[in-house]
Amino acid sequence: MARVNSDFTADIIGLQVAEHGPDARVVTVTGEIDTLTAPKLASFLGEQLSAARVVVVDLDGVEFLGSAGLSALFEANELASREHRALRLVCHSRIANRALEATELRNQFTFADTVPDALKNSF
Amino acid sequence: MASDVDPVADLLVPGLPGLLDDIDQAVIVQDASGRIQLLNRVARRLFPDLDLGDEFGPEEFPRPDQFQHTDECQHSGKAFVTTAGGRRVSGRLRRLAEGWQAWVIGDIDLDTRGLDTRGLDTTGEPAGQQSFMLKASRELAAGVDHDAAVAALVQLVVPVVGEQAAVLLPAPRARVSWWRFAGGAVQPAHGVARAPAARTAPVLASALRGISADTITVPPGELDALAAVFGPDVTERTPVVAAPLRGPDRIEGLLIVVRPLAATSLAPLAALAGPTIGAGRRRREQARALAQLQAPLLPPRPDALPELSGVQLGVAYRAAGELAVGGDFYLVRPTRDGGALLGLGDVCGKGAEALAESGRVQHSLAALMVIEQDPTRLLYLLNRALLAAGRTVFTTLVLGALQPAGMGCRLTLATGGHPAPLVLRDGGHVEEVKVPGTVVGILPGARFGRTMITLAPGETCLLYTDGVTEAGCHTAERQEQFGPGRLAACLRDCAGMTAQAVATRVERAVISWLGRNDSDDLAVLAVRAVERDG
Known part of the structure; x- marks a missing residue:
């Protein structure tokens, strides 16, 4: 799994990416996604979506998801549907789920229960 | 000794x-x-x-x-x-x-060899001049503010470079704003005069437009044009020199020195001061523009809230960062039926970006409130209006229509992806008011619901942004948010308080929770039913 060179220390935001064949990538996000770190996440997801047809975002280790972070995820989702790519979220973080539910953005995204599930039905 | x-x-x-x-x-x-x-x-x-x-x-x-x-x-x-x-x-x-x-x-050790009272000698750069320039750059830099930089400049000139100094700054309608300093004065004098005319004072007029050498001698015939600035101190025989102050992109003004003593210092001093004064002017213009842009977006202070019969309102507001206005906002519009429309929202982001988006949302909402008073329909309209203007970031907000009902009042609430309002009931318990609704401004298919509550006299409904619940305390030992639980507990302690006391109490609780941590934008609007007069 490739550690990503980041301006932030891993306890603020951690972004890791693993390739699963030529068409799929899994991005593991940890830490806090706020105004400061959201642009980093947005550009990182953009890069993965330009390289792979299926991108799974594992949010289990997210400790904070602010409105800027939701915006970044939403943007990536929009980008994916425009470019005919698949963005799938895996999220068991209570804080992240609460933010997705409070804003009622949850049903905008495709969720899978686990990362293997998300990779199973590649198109 | x-x-x-x-x-x-x-x-x-x-x-x-x-x-x-x-x-x-x-x-x-x-x-x-x-x-x-x-x-x-x-x-x-x-x-x-x-x-x-x-x-x-x-x-x-x-x-x-x-x-x-x-x-x-x-x-x-x-x-x-x-x-x-x-x-x-x-x-x-x-x-x-x-x-x-x-x-x-x-004790300036100024080498004045070749000093000419006409002041046109700029040959050589004597060592003593360097120390003066060092002092000059230090004092000019201290005046980050435009007026302070100009005042510092005229004071620097006296007595080293000359006996008296003035700076003329072009002002609208063919005027100049001037600053003058003479030795012995405590402070520079300041005023506005007519600008030297091209017909009667061509040298001064050209220099003010920057069409001149780096130092010029003011012809005796043009000294009349400076009478408003120097008064009787300057006569036809007085030697007067001037240097244009060139800013980064334009001529900022003209530095004028009466009875020059070390005129070699004039051009370098003007070259040093021009960009500083220019930067100060730009800062001032930007600060004014920013203040004017922010003013209509600043939510009303507690004493400026409208007075409503049977209802008390209380507010708290903090903007994170350098700007006076952040991404949070609230508004209160009285309606013709004796009630009011309330709104409280949070634009995604911080700083200038949030300010711009907050302007778009608030202005759209104000316009839509003219034609629609139902909170749910207002959210649909606002969502369409923001989408039509081109989506950028989303906004979460809660809108409420307040109407007098029986002894107390009725509040119809609609939210767009916003934290649930809390109600402090008469018995001292706190209820959460769940209202379905999606964030506003990014989804064409967003849905918004509505919930109606009644407030008996003494009961308080609290609208707040996530700056309250997500206020984070980060220390080495713990990382914890203020959270809905602490907010509800804080509200329970507010039984019997006025609406403003409730809002202030919540704000203080968050501030003390934050300790030394940075705060996010924060807005609180408390609505309390009270018995109607008469």
Whole structure:
């Protein structure tokens, strides 16, 4: 799994990416996604979506998801549907789920229960 | 020697000799018999052989014939340039009361070889000039504010470069805003005058437009154009030079020096001051523009909230960062039926970006409230309006329609992806009001629901942004948010309080939770039903 060179220390935001064949990538996000770190996440997801047809975002280790972070995820989702790519979220973080539910953005995204599930039905 | 107490000066103003020791010019005071009564530290350094009680006069200077411009000015006294202690110095002789006089001498070691009172000699860069320029750049930089930079400049000129100085700044409608400083004055004078006309004062007028050499001599025939600035101090025979102040992208103004002493310093000083004054002007213009853009977006303060019958309102507001307005906002619009429309929202993001988006949301909402008063329909309209303007970031908000009902009031709430409002009931328990709704501004298919609540007199509904619940306390030991639980507990403690007391209490609880951590934007609107008068 490739550690990503980041301006932030891993306890603020951690972004890791693993390739699963030529068409799929899994991005593991940890830490806090706020105004400061959201642009980093947005550009990182953009890069993965330009390289792979299926991108799974594992949010289990997210400790904070602010409105800027939701915006970044939403943007990536929009980008994916425009470019005919698949963005799938895996999220068991209570804080992240609460933010997705409070804003009622949850049903905008495709969720899978686990990362293997998300990779199973590649198109 | 420097620690000697000068008895006379100390009698006049206790501690005065110590104060004079701090200034970087030599000060020598002599009584009517010519004996020295006071020497400050710089004077002792410049004239090591002098002591209190000694006689002192122009003969102390090796070349007293170097005295220049001996015509007396009312304030500045006689100005001169000469050599003392092997250094080139400039200074002036001031008459005090009862025959006493004071020599004020700048130990600037300014090499004034080739000094021409016409002031056009700019050959060579003498070493002494460097120290003056160093001082100048330090003092100009201290004036980050535009007016302070201009004031610093005119004061720097006197007495080193010349006897009096003024800066003319072009102002609208063919006027100039001017600053003048003469030796002896405490503060620079400031005023507005008619700008020198191209027909009667072509040299000055061109210089103000930047069409001139780096230093120019003002022709005697044009000195009339400066009468409003210098008054009777400047006559036809007075030597006056000027230098344009060139900013980064335009001419900022004109530096004018009366009776120049070290005119070689004029052009470099103007070159140094121009960009500083230009930067100050830009800052000022930007600050004004920002204040004007922010003003309509600043939510009303508690004392500016509308008065409603049967309802108390209370608010709290904080903007994170340097701007006065952040991404959070609230608004209250009284309606014709005696009720009001309430709104409280949070634009995604911080700083200038949030400010711009907040402007878009607030202005759209204000316009839509003219034609629609139902909160749910307002959210649908707002969502469409924001989508039509091009999506950028989303907004979460809660809207409420407040109407008098029975003894208390009825509140119809609609939310767009916003934290659930809380209600403090009469019995002291707190309820969460769940209202379905999606964030506003990014989804064409967003859905918004509605929930109606009634407030009996004494009951309070609290609308708040996530700056309250997500206020984070980060220490090495714990990372924890204020959270909905603490907010509900805080509200329970507010039974019996006025709406404003509730809002302030919540704000203080969050601030004390944050401790030294940075706060996010925060907005709180408390609505409390009270018994109607009459």
